[in-house]
Amino acid sequence: MSTFYDEVQGLKKRYPDWRSAALPALQLAQEKHGYLSPEALRECAEALGTTPASCEAVASFYDMLHLAPVGRHMVEVCTNVSCALAGAQQVLENFERELGVTAGGTTEDGEFTLRPIECLGGCGWATVVAIDHHYRTHVKPEDVPAIVQELRGG
Secondary structure (H helix, E strand, O other): OOOHHHHHHHHHHOOOOHHHHHHHHHHHHHHHHOOOOHHHHHHHHHHHOOOHHHHHHHHHHOOOOOOOOOOOEEEEEEOOHHHHHOOHHHHHHHHHHHHOOOOOOEOOOOOEEEEEEOOOOOHHHOOOEEEOOEEEOOOOHHHHHHHHHHHOOO
């Protein structure tokens, strides 16, 4: 059975420069730990042959990498201009109400993290909401209660 270190060494071999392996290595560490804790960043840095600060610099740039614990379900509402014009703010506010958490937060039970996100690349299908990396398009504020009920298994 290969270790995390061994897996990162395999990633490094795919690229002419080890820095190109940083993003896939961080994704691998996040899969292992659930998020990029200081311990996960140290482990990643050791395997890459760099510093934890270097790993954190990369991780802090990308929305899909998490430096703090996140909920079991990730709900991301696009708030960029196309979605904003289609009512993204109201969609986000309805998710806040239905989940009982403010944007950027995680519910007390650890089930949901709600995040506004800059762009999900679906401008023609606004408002776009990504739930656990699956896109929902043309989401309206009135759709939110049914979506949350579905997520809660009801």
